[in-house]
Amino acid sequence: MYGGVTGRILFVDLTSSQITVEKPPESLYRDYLGGYGLGARILFSRLAPGVDPLGPDNILGFTTGPLVGTPAIAATRFTVVTKSPLTGTWGDSNSGGYFGPALKFAGFDAVFISGRAARPVYLLIRAGRASLHDAAHLWGKDTNETEDLLKEEWGKEAQVASIGPAGEKLALISAIIHDKGRAAGRSGVGAVMGSKNLKAVVVAPPSLSAGTVTLTKSGSKNGDPLSTDKTSSANLFPASGSSSHTSSNDSDANNSAMAPNRSFTPYPLADPGRANDLRQKYLKELNRPDVQHFRKYGTIDHVASSAFSNDSPVKNWAGVGVIDFPQATAISDDALLAYQEKKYACWRCPLACGGIFAVKTGPYKALEVHKPEYETCAMFGNNLLNDNVESLIKLNDLCNRLGLDTISAGGTLGWAFELYEKGLLTKADTDGLELNWGNHAAAVTLTEKMGRREGFGDLLADGSRTAAQRLRRGLEYAIQIQGQELPAHDPKYAPSWGLYYQVDATPGRHTQYGLVLHEVRKGYIGLDLGEPVERYRYQGKGRLAARVQNLLHALYSAGVCLFAIQRMDINAWPEFLAAVTGHVYSLADLEHIGARIAALRQAFNLREGLRVTEFRLPGRAVGNPPLPGGPLAGIRLDMDTMVKDYYQAQGWDSATGRPKPERLRELGLEDVAAALG
């Protein structure tokens, strides 16, 4: 038995409205855990190469992991997987909140959706069953409105992942939003959902608190087809559900759904007592000052310091923080925290790094909105020289409502602002907006237009690369790789970031973090790489970067949040996995699983005919030309050495990036070797 999983995966074909449940072999979980590992395995097997990412043949998956919805700390993540319409590569994007645990409570480890509905629909998953429902009344609504309406129908405990107008209009930088502000933002996953006419996925508790809807035998209030699975679904949700989204204190005791000894999982754990003991053990370790600091601020603690150290892009990656944006403290840490009304925590997460904000008056009034994360503040703030803190809160909420990725939206605005500065765009192009650096009002207006594909916003809604290509100018100022805007961490600050931006199967992703912690700090607690890591020593870096990234591939696939991985002993995760699944994994085992996942994602791209070795970071990101001043002045990265080492360590051909046949066999991927020919 493999514990911690429901053993059931839902498949939905929107074209035929057919819904089926499969019970995969235990080896799928053992070898891929879950998350994008499981997603890559299923998409590689079931997705034909060359499909149109926005066509009915593409598959969109929502996956969890074996640790999600268990006592494991911060195991809250769900990962959306698909072929990305933004990059044409493997695409994945993950989010926290409550949706992942709720999906497992509802009886599924993952949901894969193919086809295209004839009319807008939403998918309801409830008590081990699923059904499709008309979403005509939701189409055109923003994600907040959508969530409110669906909770009216299915109860306030229902967890919703939906798209906004941006996803409906197939904006390639659109996101899937859960809980009004938790985003699976990257890779254009929102557009794939929109292309399927799928407005939302709703996971509802078995007993309807709304009490106004009676399910028919087919489980639907409108007669849509149901799951063929007949599994009983009683008591899948905890008695008090997951309603306590806000937290002023993050101890377990404050959330009745989180009582450590409560049996809250509808799926067996190998050793629930041990899992709960481990939780208590590691919770005690999270009382350190650095964790308390993170609990207070979350990621916004370093908006200013990232600007001053030039970790953050400033002025579309061409500026120097201490020179061009010395007022960065106005949009950082305490300046932002002044707007916090209450804390927000993902399901059972003791880190509780989120917050609920309010701007009570003024042009950027926004009530009961999520705290903007660092990436959002940096991309709309530092990158645009925008020091108006209230506009950042508004922009964040606007992106959440419209269903836009804040990183790509901010990056694309940076591109437009620079073109305007250089005279490559004029007011005649921008609907009369003056895109001067720091013009927060223009940023807000243009973001709204982007999310609704109105006027000049239509040009920007597919990201900076596509906009430059359509405009036939300014491509050199688009800070992107394969069409995806770079996140707000400059590789010149930590070169491993640049390596991952370039070599990962989803290019330009800051959550592919790997060796960065060893470059900037002491590394992961409990992880000894056997040799020191120097920030600007390139020889051998790729090899270590591959090792750590593989480990993180496995942990992400298990459903763990990066912020917990950064702050907890790395040995906690094999311990939790053993207690939850019943299988003993060493760190080396997890590295091996991660290597399998990395190879499979890479093979996905190669099978699509992509020349992965030609993916290149823009010059500004690697110091070509170097920054003229500031702490990163003169730094130019040796990407070639890092990439070569990385490929070699992964067992991939350095000329093509292709995993070598013997490496694929070693990883148990014989079928992949055969598919690549």
Next chain:
Amino acid sequence: MVQLAGSMEPSGLPQRSRRASCRRKKWVNKNHCRALNMIPAKKGSRIWHGIGANGRLRVTRIDSHGAGKPVASGTAKRIAQQLGFSTTAKPMMEPMITVNLAGELLSRFGKRSFQVPWKDGMTIAGLLKELATRQDPWFGKLLHNQNDPEYGPILVLYDGRSLHLPEDGDQQLAPGDLLFLLPPILGG
């Protein structure tokens, strides 16, 4: 042309009232000059200069204003006037060095910045030693090892560039300078 302020524009001096004339006389000191954004002509010099109220260069000598003429003590405004500065000159206050903190240091020290009175000839090393004495020994340790055992390497940013300690500890500081102490960015 540089002339001593006191002798250059006596007409600029306020009319001494009977009451003022009874005031205790005192010599100009460095703090008076710093408050008026005056700086020493060279390191250690007793001659200080700055731009006065009329936009012209004003010069004074520490301890002996003008031709050995003392100024009347009184408010900052009065002293500023006697030195030829605007009556709306900045209030008399000590020139400071500001040390800005970020990241986890915000929580450690419970504040965003420290201000330390600038001293003639003050260096980065001197500043950190003073902070170690006044605030927390942590600053003294930083001088010898930027790679903090708790936070990792601390970026010490001065004048737009990163410093390497202890090698750059001799870096001279000027009044009003900013120093950033930035712990590593963990990302997010």
